Amino acid sequence: MSTDAEVVVVGAGAAGMTAALRAARGGRVIVFEKSTRHGCNTQYSSGSLAAGGTRLQAEAGIEDSPERHARDILAASGDPGAAALVRAVCAAAPRYVDWLVDELGHPLELGIDMPRAGQSVPRLHTDPGRGGGKVLVRTLRHAMSAVADITFVDETPAVGLRYDGTRVTGVRVREHTGEQEVTADDVVLACDGYGNNPDLLRRFAPDAATAFHGGVSTSHGDAVIWGERIGAGLRNMGAYLGHGQVVAGHGTRLNPNLPFLGALMVDGDGRRFCDEKAQGYSRLGGLIRRLPGERAVMIWDEPAHEVARHSELMRESIEAGAFRRYADLSSLAGGLGLPEDTLGRTLDGFVAASDLVKRPVERLRPPWYAAWITHGILTTQGGLLIDAEGHVLRPDGTPIPGLSAAGGAATGISGPSPDGYSSGNGLLAAMGVGWIVGNRLGSAG
Known part of the structure; x- marks a missing residue:
C-alpha cells in the first residue's frame, strides 16, 4: 500500500x-x-x-x-x-x-x-x-x-x-x-x-x-x-503528577530542593504537619489538599535561598513577586496571617538540617522567606x-x-x-x- x-x-x-x-x-x-x-x-x-x-x-x-x-x-x-x-x-x-x-x-x-x-x-x-x-x-x-x-x-x-x-x-x-x-x-x-x-x-x-x-x-x-x-x-488513569509547591495566587512553583535545604512547612495554624524531606512533591500535593483551605506555608532562610534561587522555577517566582522576605517573627506571622505564639514555638522546635549546604544543625534564623503554597496538577x-x-x-x-x-x-x-x-x-x-x-x-x- x-x-x-x-x-x-x-x-x-x-x-x-x-x-x-x-x-x-x-x-x-x-x-x-x-x-x-x-x-x-x-x-x-x-x-x-x-x-x-x-x-x-x-x-x-x-x-x-x-x-x-x-x-x-x-x-x-x-x-x-x-x-x-x-x-x-x-x-x-x-x-x-x-x-x-x-x-x-x-x-x-x-x-x-x-x-x-x-x-x-x-x-x-x-x-x-x-x-x-x-x-x-x-x-x-x-x-x-x-x-x-x-x-x-x-x-x-x-x-x-x-x-x-x-x-x-x-x-x-x-x-x-x-x-x-x-x-x-x-x-x-x-x-x-x-x-x-x-x-x-x-x-x-x-x-x-x-x-x-x-x-x-x-x-x-x-x-x-x-x-x-x-x-x-x-x-x-487515576495517576497524575501533582505538585505541592505551587505558590497560591501566582501559579508559579518553588524549587523542589527547598525541603532538602532545611525549609519548614506549616499549616494555617502555624504547626508543622509533615516531614518535609520525606515527601516527593507529588505526594506533598495530596497532603496539602487535605489541609483546611488546601494551603500551607513554606518558610526558609538566607542560606537555603542562596542555593535555591538558581533555578528556573525560583526565577519565575521571584519575577512574579510570589514570596516575601521577613526580618523578624512579628512581621513573618503578621504578613502570613499566622498566630505568632504558635509559629514561634514551631520555629523554635524545628531543626534546619540540610543535605545540600554546609550549615550548622540549628534553628532557621531570620531573615526568613515565606510563601503560601497550594497543590496543583502538572500532567496526568x-x-x-x-x-x-x-x-x-x-x-x-x-x-x-x-x-x-x-x-x-x-x-x-x-x-x-x-x-x-x-x-x-x-x-x-x-x-x-x-x-x-x-x-x-x-x-x-
Whole structure:
C-alpha cells in the first residue's frame, strides 16, 4: 500500500521528537503538532533527566545502574505490573543521555545538588544554567530541523485515527483548508495527557478535577479518546503528577530542593504537619489538599535561598513577586496571617538540617522567606495501555497493529496514584518510550 509516510507522529514534545528522530533512520516521518505557540508539557518541566548508570555519574564518583534506578521507581510506585516497562525505560535512559550530549550537543551535568525523595543516589541530569524544559525542547527541535526525512507540520492538530477495523493506517488532521487524511505504516501518539480536560479528570482523577492546572493548555486527552474508540486498553488513569509547591495566587512553583535545604512547612495554624524531606512533591500535593483551605506555608532562610534561587522555577517566582522576605517573627506571622505564639514555638522546635549546604544543625534564623503554597496538577500519568516496546494494547493484551504511544498519551511508570511519582518519571517515560518506539520503527536497534 502506498503511504504518505512510513511513520506519522502526533505531538512534538520530548516523546514525539525523540521518536521522530530515531524513526527517521528508517524512512519518511511526518510530525503533526497542535500548536508550538501553546507549547508542550516538556517546556513546563524542569527539563531534568533521571538516568542511572550514566557516564556523568561515573565521572562524579556516583555508583548507579539502570537496575537500581528501576528498583527505586518500583518501590515508590508500588506497581509491580509495570516492572517490564520501568526496566525498559531505565535501560534506555543512559543511552539517550549520551545521545543528547554526544550527537545533539545538548548541555547536561549531573545535578549533585538535586536530591529527591525516593532516589537512593543523585541521578537527575540537568542543563548547567538550570534553564528548564525549554532548553531540551530547543535542542530536539533543532535536531529535527536538520533531518531531511522529517517533515514538521505546526498548527495542524490531529483529530482522529484512520482505522480499518484491524489496524491503524494513518491519522486525520485539521488544516486551514479543512480535514485531511494522512496515511502511514505506523502511527505514534505522543500528544499530551488529559490534565486540562475537566470531564476526563472528573471521570478518572476526581481529586485533581478542581486543582490548579500548571501544565500545557492543550492537554485535552485526545489519545485516550481516540484509543477508546478503537478498543485500546487504559491503565493507571487515576495517576497524575501533582505538585505541592505551587505558590497560591501566582501559579508559579518553588524549587523542589527547598525541603532538602532545611525549609519548614506549616499549616494555617502555624504547626508543622509533615516531614518535609520525606515527601516527593507529588505526594506533598495530596497532603496539602487535605489541609483546611488546601494551603500551607513554606518558610526558609538566607542560606537555603542562596542555593535555591538558581533555578528556573525560583526565577519565575521571584519575577512574579510570589514570596516575601521577613526580618523578624512579628512581621513573618503578621504578613502570613499566622498566630505568632504558635509559629514561634514551631520555629523554635524545628531543626534546619540540610543535605545540600554546609550549615550548622540549628534553628532557621531570620531573615526568613515565606510563601503560601497550594497543590496543583502538572500532567496526568495514566493513558493508553502499552507494552515495554510501546505498542498500544487492547485490554486482553493483544496489540493494535500500526499504533504506538509514548509520553502523556501512554500509561506512565508512577503507579495508580499521584503518591507514586518519583522525580523525573515524566520525562523518563516520555524520552524512554519515545526512544524505544523510534528505534523499533527506524530499525536503529
